[in-house]
């Protein structure tokens with residue numbers, strides 16, 4: 001028995017040494033992949049092609065896409081009830097949304113036009129222009145942060161919408177394409193990667209992905225099958241209570257999740 005125990009201990013030690021040597025040969029530690037735990041599941045409008053999701057003072061605001069069906073809405077988190085909704089023009093495809101000061105800022109996909117909406121009445125206050133496509137939108141304390149479907153994040157002045165800088169988001173030195181819905185969470189930029197179950201946790205200074213959150217299997221939790229659901233999209237952070245909510249396009253559920261450490 002003693003010999004067997006010794007051999008097992010020796011074998012585990014050897015395996016650990018080989019793994020460590022492998023990482024050292026790569027020159028860096030592997031980027032961690034985090035799991036998740038569902039804290040709560042709530043109803044969500046399964047007709048909403050979710051493009052932007054934010055938490056403001058106890059309520060959710062959501063922007064939706066598709067030509068002729070794009071909206072900006074105020075949603076009761078616990079029930080999913082749409083308390084108020086306005087239509088965007090039929091010829092624009094709604095995209096990401098955030099709040100700046102007290103106004104909602106909404107992007108459109110390929111029209112190059114952004115909308116500034118009054119938060120309470122959802123009436124349009126003004127519009128602005130930007131180059132290229134609009135995908136996700138969030139903000140740091142200092143500026144707006146926008147994605148456009150590439151690996152780049154643009155940092156914009158929140159008053160003039162002028163572009164201040166761009167950053168290429170990378171994982172192991174390679175660009176991470178299809179950055180979609182965004183959320184500023186605890187000093188990081190979190191980004192849905194379009195057509196995947198992954199959220200990238202991005203260092204806003206360097207653009208480096210410091211971790212991945214794998215939400216594979218999330219949709220199947222908390223209720224009946226959802227055959228019409230599309231991709232994961234939509235992250236909202238309740239900064240005051242430090243809670244994270246996620247949903248997807250045509251998802252019938254919204255989830256509050258906790259991120260779980262790897263392994």
Ligand SMILES: [Ca+2]
Nearest residue numbers: 053182183235
């Ligand atoms: Ca968001």
